[in-house]
Amino acid sequence: AQSVTQLDSQVPVFEEAPVELRCNYSSSVSVYLFWYVQYPNQGLQLLLKYLSGSTLVESINGFEAEFNKSQTSFHLRKPSVHISDTAEYFCAVTPISGGYNKLIFGAGTRLAVHP
Template sequence: AQSVTQLDSQVPVFEEAPVELRCNYSSSVSVYLFWYVQYPNQGLQLLLKYLSGSTLVESINGFEAEFNKSQTSFHLRKPSVHISDTAEYFCAVSKISGNTGKLIFGQGTTLQVKP
């Protein structure tokens, strides 16, 4: 079985400051890793994913996440946040072998960017 823990329920940060949203997972099998984002009044959108290869993955809007196998972590970072980054962020995993698309999510982290 898999589980995902997001260590912070809320992260307040000022605009243009750096941010890190933490995610740790537990799994007895190899997994794909994802970050989803939910902007206010919208559905979940895939932000970025780690499938294989380079452990550092990037999104088109400046976020990056690094897969750390030894620490079973997939923390999300951005060097300078904007007001528009205010949203809830969800870390998720999906097992690789026999993948059915089923996702196991963490509890979510609300990023509040202040002017």
């Protein structure tokens, strides 16, 4: 079985400051990793994903995440946040089984960017 732990339920930060949202997972098999973002009153949107290859993956809006297999982590970072980044961020994994794609989500981290 798999589980995902997001260590911070809320992260307040000032605009233009750096931010890191932490994610750790537990799994007996290899996994794919994802970060989804949920803006107020909207559905979840895929932010970035790690499937294979380079352990550092980037999104189009400046976020990046690094897969660390030894620490079973997939932390999300941004060097300078904007007000528009205020949202809830979910880390998720899916086991690489060749079968059906079942996403297991963490509880989410609410990022609040203040002016």
